[in-house]
Amino acid sequence: MQYRVKLFLFFVFFISNHFLAQTYKNANADIELRISDLISKMTLEEKIGQMQQLNLWQMNSKVIDTVAKGKVGSFLNAGNKQDKIKLQKAAVEKSRLGIPLIFGRDVIHGYKTVLPIPLGQASTWNPDLVKRGTEISAREAAEDGIHWTFAPMIDIARDPRWGRIAESCGEDPYLASIIGSAMVKGFQGNDLKSANTIAACAKHYVGYGAAEGGKDYNTTLIPERELRDVYLKPFHAVVKAGVATLMSAFNDLNGVPTTGNSFTLKTILRDEWKFDGFVVSDWTSVDELIKHGFAKDGKEAALKAVNAGVNMEMVSENYTKYLKQLVESGKISTQWIDELVAGILRIKFKLGLFENPYIRNFEESTILCKTNKAIAKEIATESVVMLQNKNQTLPLKTKSLKSLAIIGPLADAPKDQLGTWTLDGKAKNTITPLTAITKEFGETIKIKYVKAMATCRSNDTKYFQNAIDAVKQSDAALLFLGEDANLSGETHSRAFINLPGNQEDLITELSKLGKPLVLIIMAGRPLTFGNITDKVNSILYAWHPGTMGGEAISDIIFGKTSPSGKLPVTFPRTVGQVPIYYNHKNTGRPPSANQLGRTLGTPENPEGFASYYLDVDFTPAYYFGYGESYSSFNYSDLTLSKKNIDFNDTLKVSVTVANTGKYKAKETIQLYIRDLYASVTRPVKELKRFKKVEFIPGETKKINFELTSEDLKFYDINMQYNTEPGDFELFVGSSANDKDLLKTNFKLTGSKEE
Numbered sequence: 104m105q106y107r108v109k110l111f112l113f114f115v116f117f118i119s120n121h122f123l124a125q126t127y128k129n130a131n132a133d134i135e136l137r138i139s140d141l142i143s144k145m146t147l148e149e150k151i152g153q154m155q156q157l158n159l160w161q162m163n164s165k166v167i168d169t170v171a172k173g174k175v176g177s178f179l180n181a182g183n184k185q186d187k188i189k190l191q192k193a194a195v196e197k198s199r200l201g202i203p204l205i206f207g208r209d210v211i212h213g214y215k216t217v218l219p220i221p222l223g224q225a226s227t228w229n230p231d232l233v234k235r236g237t238e239i240s241a242r243e244a245a246e247d248g249i250h251w252t253f254a255p256m257i258d259i260a261r262d263p264r265w266g267r268i269a270e271s272c273g274e275d276p277y278l279a280s281i282i283g284s285a286m287v288k289g290f291q292g293n294d295l296k297s298a299n300t301i302a303a304c305a306k307h308y309v310g311y312g313a314a315e316g317g318k319d320y321n322t323t324l325i326p327e328r329e330l331r332d333v334y335l336k337p338f339h340a341v342v343k344a345g346v347a348t349l350m351s352a353f354n355d356l357n358g359v360p361t362t363g364n365s366f367t368l369k370t371i372l373r374d375e376w377k378f379d380g381f382v383v384s385d386w387t388s389v390d391e392l393i394k395h396g397f398a399k400d401g402k403e404a405a406l407k408a409v410n411a412g413v414n415m416e417m418v419s420e421n422y423t424k425y426l427k428q429l430v431e432s433g434k435i436s437t438q439w440i441d442e443l444v445a446g447i448l449r450i451k452f453k454l455g456l457f458e459n460p461y462i463r464n465f466e467e468s469t470i471l472c473k474t475n476k477a478i479a480k481e482i483a484t485e486s487v488v489m490l491q492n493k494n495q496t497l498p499l500k501t502k503s504l505k506s507l508a509i510i511g512p513l514a515d516a517p518k519d520q521l522g523t524w525t526l527d528g529k530a531k532n533t534i535t536p537l538t539a540i541t542k543e544f545g546e547t548i549k550i551k552y553v554k555a556m557a558t559c560r561s562n563d564t565k566y567f568q569n570a571i572d573a574v575k576q577s578d579a580a581l582l583f584l585g586e587d588a589n590l591s592g593e594t595h596s597r598a599f600i601n602l603p604g605n606q607e608d609l610i611t612e613l614s615k616l617g618k619p620l621v622l623i624i625m626a627g628r629p630l631t632f633g634n635i636t637d638k639v640n641s642i643l644y645a646w647h648p649g650t651m652g653g654e655a656i657s658d659i660i661f662g663k664t665s666p667s668g669k670l671p672v673t674f675p676r677t678v679g680q681v682p683i684y685y686n687h688k689n690t691g692r693p694p695s696a697n698q699l700g701r702t703l704g705t706p707e708n709p710e711g712f713a714s715y716y717l718d719v720d721f722t723p724a725y726y727f728g729y730g731e732s733y734s735s736f737n738y739s740d741l742t743l744s745k746k747n748i749d750f751n752d753t754l755k756v757s758v759t760v761a762n763t764g765k766y767k768a769k770e771t772i773q774l775y776i777r778d779l780y781a782s783v784t785r786p787v788k789e790l791k792r793f794k795k796v797e798f799i800p801g802e803t804k805k806i807n808f809e810l811t812s813e814d815l816k817f818y819d820i821n822m823q824y825n826t827e828p829g830d831f832e833l834f835v836g837s838s839a840n841d842k843d844l845l846k847t848n849f850k851l852t853g854s855k856e857e
């Protein structure tokens with residue numbers, strides 16, 4: 104062979120060899136090549152290091168040394184920018200292979216510009232808007248060197264006693280799937296390498312929201328069919344949307360804690376859904392396998408969590424302590440460790456951390472910028488749900504309004520207004536309702552503010568008189584009541600869910616003055632307040648609306664915009680009705696309309712044998728999907744393209760909606776179905792589509808939807824995900840309440856799809 108050819112081949116071989124030798128550092132190489140190259144170079148200790156996440160209680164030389172030895176793969180709450188740079192330098196420049204750290208943080212509903220709590224965001228029924236919210240949150244967090252957020256929380260929550268319902272997207276699997284996917288797309292964008300995006304983490308996988316009694320961390324018993332048809336649905340949706348990571352939960356699921364549950368973590372998540380990101384445990388939930396009585400000690404906890412499929416242990420250090428001996432003793436296979444480590448490295452490569460391990464330089468900061476505040480305000484405005492508006496009291500007419508009383512502990516509560524899980528948002532940036540209203544109308548309307556209660560939970564009446572005097576001297580009064588931020592969120596479950604303290608007494612006293620009262624409730628959950636609804640004219644439910652909540656609420660009260668929020672969760676009349684949710688089963692003895700009307704707490708004589716209570720109406724206080732507007736909407740002409748469809752057809756649905764009022768307003772048109780009979784019992788309604796549409800006064804629009812047999816699937820008697828032929832009802836309207844819905848029906852014919 105000619106010398107020159109030999110030289111060329113040698114050159115090619117040498118370069119490619121060198122090239123391959125550094126493949127994992129080659130940004131142009133295929134990620135899977137980079138992963139396998141890197142893993143082939145790693146020691147077992149280094150692999151285990153990637154599987155350990157630590158919380159940075161405080162920076163010290165020991166931590167730096169641990170990182171430099173490649174014993175940590177991630178930190179959460181890793182201090183300020185300088186701390187992150189120090190830690191990253193130790194990882195990238197001092198550790199043997201220079202694998203960068205991934206920094207996680209709970210960016211749950213905004214970073215420094217705080218958005219409404221997720222339950223409020225779900226109330227917008229506006230996924231595009233919610234996506235914009237997580238986009239700006241990702242960018243703000245990225246500016247502080249955060250790579251990864253522990254959001255969205257998409258636990259289906261049917262129990263308002265559970266404090267974490269505040270962090271959820273509500274009770275419905277379809278709405279939670281749409282809103283949760285929008286949040287993921289906003290956080291992650293189209294390219295995780297972009298400086299403006301961060302990795303998302305769907306949590307808490309799975310079934311955490313079904314905690315018995317609504318008591319946080321409590322046992323969950325969920326039959327597989329309910330697990331698949333309800334609780335897993337949003338997680339499957341976000342996995343299909345490309346979520347980078349999931350977080351295993353605290354709860355014991357049918358006797359097997361989710362952090363040690365190979366059925367959910369392996370069979371479903373990996374084998375069925377082909378998920379190739381990584382799972383981080385929740386805070387010490389690996390260690391808690393011991394307390395669950397599922398592991399004898401830390402070693403068995405590590406064994407069970409790893410073998411089930413938890414890639415990374417958060418805060419507790421059983422992986423660091425025991426995985427080496429577990430692998431060397433053959434209890435855990437090297438192949439499985441490699442697969443778990445590959446999942447972590449895959450996300451680090453996708454994030455571009457090997458190329459950009461340090462905080463990017465941004466031209467200018469977007470933190471708390473005007474655009475971000477405007478988006479936060481838009482979400483807050485669309486999250487507010489109007490539950491009542493007697494005599495069209497709202498919007499207040501500024502022309503005739505000369506004096507206004509602003510009453511209550513939440514009128515000017517900048518920290519509480521931000522809601523639970525606000526780690527980086529600061530109270531000083533909050534625009535409260537008092538601030539917003541005074542700023543806009545303080546010159547033209549005589550405003551009297553009285554807090555009236557020391558806190559939301561006060562039980563004394565010593566300030567009531569000041570409030571009574573202020574309302575007496577005013578044309579109308581705004582009452583800002585509800586829960587402070589600490590009454591919801593993690594570990595903050597409540598056995599009673601009425602207005603805290605003696606807020607009801609305050610309302611009762613003020614209602615005696617004969618002035619129009621507008622009640623604005625801020626809360627992290629549905630509350631029960633049936634005792635006072637006839638004592639106030641209007642009720643706005645504002646959740647915890649975040650940094651810009653004050654301006655949002657003011658714009659609604661004074662008519663700059665019409666309320667358009669819809670409830671993402673059913674409101675019970677009393678906590679005794681819980682759990683109560685719209686997509687329930689029919690039972691063999693459903694109550695009928697003539698069994699309505701029981702007044703709270705007065706046992707009635709039983710009328711027939713049906714599924715109801717003697718001492719309260721069987722219907723909720725407010726239905727899923729409910730929310731009033733300043734305008735009014737008329738639904739008509741519900742038509743289907745066919746009355747009989749087969750498995751390959753597309754069913755076209757159309758309905759005419761008219762804005763019959765005098766305000767420009769948005770309406771969320773909801774489409775539900777009911778499968779009348781099947782191999783297993785089916786819910787009386789299931790949300791399958793919705794559209795939020797703006798109408799100018801008098802405008803009529805034809806709204807169209809499409810359904811296929813795919814939308815009718817469920818887990819049948821053989822636990823197969825199937826559609827079954829049969830008769831269906833289809834509903835379109837403004838809430839899950841039958842009286843707000845037009846109804847039609849169709850038949851699904853034919854056998855299984857070819």
Ligand code: GLC
Nearest residue numbers: 179209253306307385386593
């Ligand atoms: C908490 C929460 C979880 C959060 C994690 C890190 O206990 O359960 O939602 O992301 O720990 O803060």
